[in-house]
Amino acid sequence: MTIHKAPAEDTKPAYNYAYLDEQTKRMIRRALLKAVAVPGYQVPFGSREMPLARGWGTGGIQVTAAIIGPADTLKVIDQGADDTTNAVSIRKFFERTADARTSEVTDEATIIQTRHRIPEAPLKSGQIMVYQVPTPEPLRRLEPREAETRKMHAWAEYGLMQVKLYEDIARYGEITKTYDYPVMVNGRYVMAPSPIPKFDNPKMHMSPALQLFGAGREKRIYALPPYTSVRSLDFEDHPFRIQSWTEPCGLCGAADSYLDEVVIDDRGGRMFVCSDSHYCETRRAEGHRGTMLGDAALSGLVEETTP
Amino acid sequence: MSVQDMIAPGFSDPVFQSQAAFRALLAALSEPGTLQRVTVAIAPPEGLATATATALLTLADYETPVWLPEALRNGPAGAWLRFHCGAALVDEPASAAFAVIDGAAGTPALSAFNPGNDQFPDRSTTVFVQCAALEGGAETTLSGPGIPGTRKVAPQGLRAGFWAEVRENGALYPLGVDLVLCHGDGMLGLPRTTRIEEAR
Known part of the structure; x- marks a missing residue:
């Protein structure tokens, strides 16, 4: 029989600042710097187990944990709202583990972690957007093999994506993708903007804020430096339109x-x-x-x- | 044991000092050409600028081989890095994840470092270029991601042909090394995306 000894009264569980250990933060920070240097390219990283299920924003949380400091003010939104479950629990997580100052005011925040929206208020230089990304690979639905999609990115072979968009037009008369609408970053990499509505795509183009993307389950980090060209894919005779x-x-x-x-x-x-x-x-x-x-x-x- | 043999201390508060230094690095590489300062007061070992030493303490560990010029590798800087970061010091520039070079020295060329490969461009070397000053030199005009329009930088103490090498490095995009010019506590990022519009 195993006897579980109850911990003494004065033993409190202790975590490092912002939950992650320093070696993990270093690894994520190195990935972030490379992601910024190659905008739109998905950098593999060693995603850790977090105290919530994958798919609930573990990628975004790990990115935020690696960058947040005592001088930051954190805003968390879920589908645009500050008061939905995911947003509230992530905000509480950083209040507890990083003693973070939080705010709902877009203008006051230095770090905005988001799921599925970019705030309506214009972003400013110095702010950092952190996106929670479920599927970082824009080509995954078209080509399930990682080895192949990696080659397609390496050689900028994006014909398949254009064919997919064309098939939409041929079948329905317009491109039916309304969220996670693929974009071309800095004229080189096709990137999934995470499931934001295509309404938000134009806000990414030449944004003064730094935008970081974390996919915890898929173990990828990518980034858009400020003032980077982000073009939504389209055709000359079927230009990109927002809702x-x-x-x-x-x-x-x-x-x-x-x-x-x-x-x-x-x-x-x-x-x-x-x-x-x-x-x-x-x-x-x-x-x-x-x-x-x-x-x-x-x-x-x-x-x-x-x- | 003489004072020269002693290993100087690293961060006094690793969690917050590395966080602050990382944000300066992130700003330097996401907004190329802006002068960023590390606010951490550490006494760097001989041969490393405060900014270089802080950046290496923040980023290097047992997963990242570091290349140093031979004099530094065998001196106090090498011992300091081994002790604080646990980083392997390598002889071959192409196998390094991080490298420190003297901006005025003729070798090694930027092309000697690892530019990554087409499927993994993130595996390239990040090179810290220590130079005589980050301001007051001949003006160079930069453009590219992170720069609204163009931005001028004027670092001093870089070897002749340095900007031509940076241009060649940029032509490899999406491959190429990423540069951080360092002097004192100042840093100036030059990722591979930055284009050299005009160099004098």
């Missing part, structure tokens, strides 16, 4: 942001709201009113707050 909506945000009235469609009843009723929760809140605080915004104070549901 558009027929109505503005139901809460803040924004017509220039990426909108989520929300079903509100079982009779086909729906509304469109900004996916970037901070952007929507900022606009409402500025006095913008959408058509669906219920005035809770008027109906006596909440107490009115004095500004």
Whole structure:
């Protein structure tokens, strides 16, 4: 029989700053520097086990853990929102392990870890975007063998990708890829921008912020230095287009942001709201009113707050 | 034991000092030509600039062979690196992950280092070029990723033909070595993506 001895009262589990050990951080840092030197190229790295399942942002967390320091302010978003499960738990993780200052304000953050969106507010020089990437290889659906996709990148053989986009046009009349839309980086590497909507692709081009991509399960890191050319693949007669909506945000009235469609009843009723929760809140605080915004104070549901 | 034989200390606070130094390196290579400073106060061994020594402490370990000029390899710098980083010091420039060269010395050529291979361009050498100053020399105009438009740099104490070598290195893209010019506590990154528009 094994007797498990309970740890003494004063024994607390202790971790290194930002969870990862220093050798792991060095390895990730070396990968990051090479990733920045070859924009869009996927650098293999020794992804570690993290205290959450792969597919929940372990790549992004490892990148953030390798770069974060006491001077940083961290913002974490999931599908544009600061208050969804993944965002909240990752923010808490860094509050606990790295004593990180966190913020929901895009403008205040020095590191923005994101899943599936780029904030609507323009990014600034000095900010670092960290993307959580599920599938870093844009060619994987077309060629399952790593040995082959590696050669395709080595020799810039991207004909297969153009054929795939062409087949979409031949079959449906337009390119049907709406997220993770492939881009050409610095005129050399085809890169998966992670599952951001194609609406966000133009924000990557010549962005003043540094953009880092971490794929934990697939063990790849890649990067876009600031002011790097990022071109969404298209054809001369079928130029790249972003999504558009027929109505503005139901809460803040924004017509220039990426909108989520929300079903509100079982009779086909729906509304469109900004996916970037901070952007929507900022606009409402500025006095913008959408058509669906219920005035809770008027109906006596909440107490009115004095500004 | 004489003072010369003693190995100088490394970081006093490895976690935060290496983090700060890494962010300076990341900024240097993602925004080529901007002058970055390492704020860490360490006493580098003879022959290494503060910036070079800090960068190696931050990045080098038992996984990364380091190439040093022979005089440094056999001197206190070599012993210091072996002790603090556990890095192997290699004779062959092409087998190094990191290298330190004297910007004014004629050899080794940048082409002597590992440019990576077409399937793994990340396996190239990162070369720290120690030079006499990072400002006040002849102006060179840079462009490429990380640079809005063009940026001018004016380092001093680089060998004749250095910029031609950098240009040749850039022509190998996506292969090629990545350079970090170092002097004192200053660093100036020149990754392989940076194009030399005009060198005087």
